[in-house]
Amino acid sequence: MRLSRFFIPILKENPKEAEIVSHRLMLRAGMIRQQSQGIYSWLPLGKKVLDKVNNIIREEQNRAGAIELSMPTLQSAELWQESGRYDAYGKEMLRIKDRQDRPMLYGPTNEEMITDIFRSSVKSYKDLPLNLYHIQLKFRDEIRPRFGTMRSREFMMKDAYSFDLTREGAEHSYNKMFTAYLRTFDRLGLRAIPMRADTGPIGGNLSHEFIILADTGESEVFCHKDFVNFDIPAENTDFDSVDGLKGIFDKWTSLYAATSEMHDESAFNAIPEGERLSARGIEVGHIFYFGTKYSEPMGAKVQGPDGKEHFVHMGSYGIGPTRLVPAIIEASHDENGIIWPESVAPFDVVVINMKAGDEACDGTCELIYAALTKAGKDVLYDDTDDRAGTKFATADLIGVPYQIIAGPRAVANGEVEVKDRKTGARETMTIEAAINRFVA
Known part of the structure; x- marks a missing residue:
């Protein structure tokens, strides 16, 4: 690409509205343009980076056995009413009506829709395990969007959803995504720390956030310092090996880590003082196991090998590409500008x-x-x-x-x-x- 023919509106001065380094540099480098509060256009330079981030995410999801599809951004409120989340989700959900006065919503997440797709098509345990994912724009009406695309109202998300006959199978699916996430962030030039986390409005009782260490992060990190030095699973990792992936999960989670909201002070204090790490970080991924939270109210069940019907066990796995791009910049820049890892650089x-x-x-x-x-x-x-x-x-x-x-x-x-x-x-x-x- 010849620079004389490329659209890259460089800014010479730091924009006053930008509070953090990544927001300033993304605006100055002509990567994004704000259209309204918390809503951005991705200009050609930014889109090139975003596409490369998505390609790495896609490759690692495929490697782990997930299958890509595409779901619509607008969803029927009926599905959310069926699961019981429509009224419970809060004001972050953008609710609208179509011309027939039917209640709709701009999807903040897709558990209900993917469950509806599953229940209409899968009837036997022989079709399990199954993991479906897509990469899609979503909307959450944040009360205080800030930091550019780090915390915007419209954002891109990779959602994966796993379906298994049993909890044991679901835990293996969880470990697949756990391993795939470690590989994904490493390929993006980042070291992400997986930390036990609250499940929030998604639900369930097993969850991990993946945190990138950065001074501008909104999460507090308390963990063993060796968390930032562990080996990353290899490209030839056997994702069908139950014991192998459990070993990877156990290795990473054997050393205590937590966000400030989930901090077990006694566990952290049990780590020798010289081996503790206390820092700030940016959440770039979140994975959940929530069992039958959605399959039971929505009737997503399959016939098991015993001839009986069983509600499937589910998990969901999110990565925010539009959040990852500024996170990479926060982790890799100097006084002159951005320093892209080669894997996601807009140009080689x-x-x-x-x-x-x-x-x-x-x-x-x-x-x-x-x-x-x-x-x-x-x-x-x-x-x-x-x-x-x-x-x-x-x-x-x-x-x-x-x-x-x-x-x-x-x-x-x-x-x-x-x-x-x-x-x-x-x-x-x-x-x-x-x-x-x-x-x-």
Whole structure:
């Protein structure tokens, strides 16, 4: 993509309404634009990052055996009345009526709808276990939306819902998602701490939040310091191994961790003082096992191997992609801008033409741009006639992991400079070597 043809409305000054680093940088880098309170458009640069986050989430959900579908954003109030949550959910639910005066709602979550889909189609235990997921925009009418897309009213959520014949089966499904979440956040360049949590309006008696350590977080974290150093499950993890996944779950949960709301002070104090970790964090995922909370009132049951009907045991598993993007920024930035992990960067590399219009610089940049693009790299080519300082500031602000800098003097010697955005290290190398570094 040529920068001269890309839509990226950079802001030179910090927006006054932005309270935290991620909100400031997302606005300054032209990633998002606020449309109304707590509602944002994702502009091209932001959408590229969001899409890469979603792709990683999708790959790990598929690896764990979940199956993707798509459910509507507008839901019938009848389903929520059937489960008993319509009146109990609170003012965060946006309630509306259609032209036939039928009560509808803009879905904040999808337990009722997925249960309705399940009960209409699955009748036998032979079709279990089953895990269905989608990635969808949702709406919760937050009383105080803040921090940009970190806590917005409209947001994107990955919901997965598991169905099992027994509690034991449901716990294995829970462990699958627990393991998949550890892998997902690691691939996003984050270390997420799973912590026992309140189930809230979702219900149930087993729940974990996944927390990213950050000073701007709204959750308090109390845990053993080794929580941030445990090995992440490998790509070849056997998700069908009951004992293997239970071992992963037990390993991570054997060391005490909790949010401030669930803090067991005696358990935390039992950890040797030098091994305690007390910090703040951002919730980026939440998983629940809630048994038959929805299947019983909504009649979601299957025939078991004993010939009798059984209400299925369910769980739900959420990750907020539109919350993850600012969380990554909170965890990875400096005074010059964003530092994207390579896995979610909007571009793999930016080619900076230091003297647009110069025949040698133009030719070199076009050569590099074409070679990297042909090799499948996502390349941003700064072909503008801006000043050098502006070009460098833009490249640092938007956080592309690598910069290839082509100036007249270096190009005359058959060389370019390669800068690592994360470390700031610069290396002069031949044009061929620079290309080979990214395509080899």
